[in-house]
Amino acid sequence: MSGFEKNGSSDVAYQLEGLDPREKAERIAASFVPPTPEEERKVIQKLDRRLLPLVFVLYSLAVLDRSNLGNARLAGLTKSIDLSGNRYAWLGTIFYISYICFQWMQMGWKQFPAHMWCAGVVMLWGFIATIQAATTSWGGLMTCRFLLAIAEAAYGPGVPLYLSYFYPREKIGFRHGVFISGAAMANAYGGALAYAITQIHGSIKPWQILFIIEGLPTCILAVVVFFLLPDGITSARFLTERDKQIALHFVARNQRLDVGKQQGLRFREMLEGFKDPKSWIPGFCYFGCNVSYASLPLFVPTIISEMGKWSPAQSNGLSAPPYLLCFFYIITVCWLSDRFKMRGPFCALSATIGAIGFIILATATKTGARYFALFMAVQIFASVALLLAWTANIHATESKRAGGYVVLATIGQCGPLLGTNVFPDSEKPYFRKGMWISAAFCLLVAVLSLMLSTWLIFENRKMAREGVPEVEEYEDTSIARETGVHERHRYIW
Numbered sequence: 402m403s404g405f406e407k408n409g410s411s412d413v414a415y416q417l418e419g420l421d422p423r424e425k426a427e428r429i430a431a432s433f434v435p436p437t438p439e440e441e442r443k444v445i446q447k448l449d450r451r452l453l454p455l456v457f458v459l460y461s462l463a464v465l466d467r468s469n470l471g472n473a474r475l476a477g478l479t480k481s482i483d484l485s486g487n488r489y490a491w492l493g494t495i496f497y498i499s500y501i502c503f504q505w506m507q508m509g510w511k512q513f514p515a516h517m518w519c520a521g522v523v524m525l526w527g528f529i530a531t532i533q534a535a536t537t538s539w540g541g542l543m544t545c546r547f548l549l550a551i552a553e554a555a556y557g558p559g560v561p562l563y564l565s566y567f568y569p570r571e572k573i574g575f576r577h578g579v580f581i582s583g584a585a586m587a588n589a590y591g592g593a594l595a596y597a598i599t600q601i602h603g604s605i606k607p608w609q610i611l612f613i614i615e616g617l618p619t620c621i622l623a624v625v626v627f628f629l630l631p632d633g634i635t636s637a638r639f640l641t642e643r644d645k646q647i648a649l650h651f652v653a654r655n656q657r658l659d660v661g662k663q664q665g666l667r668f669r670e671m672l673e674g675f676k677d678p679k680s681w682i683p684g685f686c687y688f689g690c691n692v693s694y695a696s697l698p699l700f701v702p703t704i705i706s707e708m709g710k711w712s713p714a715q716s717n718g719l720s721a722p723p724y725l726l727c728f729f730y731i732i733t734v735c736w737l738s739d740r741f742k743m744r745g746p747f748c749a750l751s752a753t754i755g756a757i758g759f760i761i762l763a764t765a766t767k768t769g770a771r772y773f774a775l776f777m778a779v780q781i782f783a784s785v786a787l788l789l790a791w792t793a794n795i796h797a798t799e800s801k802r803a804g805g806y807v808v809l810a811t812i813g814q815c816g817p818l819l820g821t822n823v824f825p826d827s828e829k830p831y832f833r834k835g836m837w838i839s840a841a842f843c844l845l846v847a848v849l850s851l852m853l854s855t856w857l858i859f860e861n862r863k864m865a866r867e868g869v870p871e872v873e874e875y876e877d878t879s880i881a882r883e884t885g886v887h888e889r890h891r892y893i894w
């Protein structure tokens with residue numbers, strides 16, 4: 402591995418050319434100087450400083466641009482465009498139909514250079530989000546929502562896969578938590594921002610100003626992404642050669658790396674991800690999370706306004722605090738998940754808290770109790786962050802993880818098709834049916850999470866009896882495939 406210290410991965414490949422695959426693996430292992438915990442910590446800090454702010458802010462803007470429809474509705478959208486009957490619900494539904502159909506585009510993160518792929522799709526969705534302000538009809542707004550979903554499907558679902566290229570499997574949960582908490586933060590400041598924008602009176606309507614102000618920053622950030630986002634460890638200019646060596650070492654612990662093949666899918670492994678039944682249970686958990694959560698950004702301002710105490714503008718502002726709490730809860734629970742190296746119990750806990758919140762909303766009539774219950778209901782979103790990390794932990798290779806994430810996202814994103822239609826206007830003011838449905842799916846998430854944990858614990862014990870090591874060190878995917886060694890790894894449950 403000393404070649405990484407001197408000249409990078411291409412020189413290593415040259416030096417090992419012609420050797421037997423097993424000899425290659427032995428040569429790499431023999432020449433590597435193991436890092437100290439302090440060295441690993443410093444490299445992870447460098448990665449955090451570069452990657453986490455970018456993916457957090459981008460996802461925050463993505464969620465803001467998809468969910469500000471609820472704020473725009475209260476800012477006068479319905480006075481300019483006829484959204485009577487089921488038209489408003491269809492604006493949410495058409496987004497998720499498109500989002501589901503184009504989940505396969507997340508594989509672009511593996512197939513193409515990350516900085517080019519990400520910058521392109523971010524610029525596209527920022528442009529579409531902004532021009533929503535120019536729509537004059539329901540059909541035009543439906544078209545924008547459909548196209549917006551295509552661009553966002555190419556970004557958000559692929560970020561967990563991208564992050565798994567850079568971090569140890571036992572530390573990826575916190576990083577996924579930071580990423581996904583961008584959604585909670587967007588819904589928090591989105592409500593406050595919408596409240597402020599509704600106070601603006603100019604030549605165009607407040608809802609149009611809302612779309613412009615929340616869409617243009619995305620286009621600007623796309624340029625930043627093009628220059629700052631690394632494609633992978635070996636091409637990260639902010640890392641020294643020793644840093645790259647250390648990063649490759651800890652990322653390959655109990656999983657395999659595509660050294661020298663950062664772009665390009667291994668289709669055999671991707672198909673293995675599709676066929677692995679352990680890919681499907683997180684997918685159904687994600688489905689349950691999305692039934693419960695995906696509709697909330699669209700309907701929380703309306704739910705609050707129907708409590709009868711506040712104006713539409715105040716309801717936009719009051720929708721922020723529950724999401725702010727959710728932001729801190731996600732960060733905390735994902736850190737604990739990494740600390741204790743377990744996903745299922747924390748996923749089940751978050752889902753149970755969400756279920757209790759929805760049950761209170763379904764049964765209570767007093768304003769204080771219902772508003773407090775919103776703080777609990779939104780915590781179901783923490784389960785999403787844990788599921789993203791869990792999927793990465795289940796699959797050992799980059800391409801298999803890509804397949805697993807496609808299964809996760811495709812099944813999971815079907816949830817909003819149900820979730821966005823369980824709060825019809827006829828159910829005002831308490832929306833009891835939607836609350837009971839959401840509570841039931843939260844409980845389903847809790848049960849499935851515990852079932853998957855039990856399964857993985859059983860598999861770990863079986864591997865222990867068979868002599869599979871608890872910790873496997875550096876493995877290049879190509880070498881592992883050619884030698885047929887180290888095909889199995891212990892699971893984080």
